[in-house]
Amino acid sequence: MSQTAFSTLNLKPDLLSNLSSLGYEAMTPIQAQSLPHILAGKDVIAQGKTGSGKTAAFGLGLLDHLNVKRFRVQSLVLCPTRELADQVAKEIRKLARAIHNIKVLTLCGGMPFGPQIGSLEHGAHIIVGTPGRVEEHVRKGFLNLDDLNMLILDEADRMLEMGFQDALDAIIDAAPERRQTLLFSATYPKQIESIAKRIMYKPVMAKVESTH
Numbered sequence: 001m002s003q004t005a006f007s008t009l010n011l012k013p014d015l016l017s018n019l020s021s022l023g024y025e026a027m028t029p030i031q032a033q034s035l036p037h038i039l040a041g042k043d044v045i046a047q048g049k050t051g052s053g054k055t056a057a058f059g060l061g062l063l064d065h066l067n068v069k070r071f072r073v074q075s076l077v078l079c080p081t082r083e084l085a086d087q088v089a090k091e092i093r094k095l096a097r098a099i100h101n102i103k104v105l106t107l108c109g110g111m112p113f114g115p116q117i118g119s120l121e122h123g124a125h126i127i128v129g130t131p132g133r134v135e136e137h138v139r140k141g142f143l144n145l146d147d148l149n150m151l152i153l154d155e156a157d158r159m160l161e162m163g164f165q166d167a168l169d170a171i172i173d174a175a176p177e178r179r180q181t182l183l184f185s186a187t188y189p190k191q192i193e194s195i196a197k198r199i200m201y202k203p204v205m206a207k208v209e210s211t212h
């Protein structure tokens with residue numbers, strides 16, 4: 001397995017120094033295959049098993065692109081469940097520790113709606129949520145996606161299995177066409193291939209074979 005240091009990437013210095021304080025030295029294989037393309041602004045489809053480090057791949061990508069001074073929703077990460085959304089938000093906050101005043105907000109189903117409206121009124125840079133609840137906030141006008149420049153579908157295969165296709169379509173319709181789209185999935189069934197064709201622009205494929 002090749003070991004490539006994060007320092008070979010053109011990451012913002014704050015992000016890089018925080019990575020070494022987290023003990024992240026070498027990129028995992030899926031990170032090494034996807035991050036250079038993500039940082040170059042390309043659409044990427046990344047396929048790799050659970051535990052291969054996919055969260056940091058898109059997390060570093062969105063944090064590197066983010067403009068903290070612009071207090072608008074710039075990145076949206078969609079996950080199949082609240083537990084996964086909470087894990088992703090936690091990892092993004094960890095990776096973002098060196099960036100001051102960054103606001104990551106989770107919007108998940110099964111949680112009271114009202115407080116989420118209040119949080120959205122306060123503003124956020126990054127939203128992590130489940131498709132049904134995010135779609136509801138978009139449809140009702142509480143979440144504005146006009147400034148979104150990065151859309152991430154995490155565990156896309158599971159989101160489709162859970163019946164989130166319509167919610168995903170509605171969210172994508174509300175997102176600006178000019179954006180970067182990243183799709184992460186453990187498997188790559190036909191249904192994913194067809195959604196990728198519709199919503200992505202010349203995606204780069206990053207695939208890491210199972211190592212266990």
Ligand code: ADP
Nearest residue numbers: 024025026027028049050051052053054055056
């Ligand atoms: P996946 O989404 O592919 O299932 P995760 O993103 O949840 O995997 O990562 C699994 C674990 O590996 C997490 O605890 C994360 O903090 C850790 N991790 C990710 N990238 C690295 C790295 N480059 N070096 C060390 N640990 C890492």
Ligand code: MG
Nearest residue numbers: 054055154155
């Ligand atoms: Mg994951």
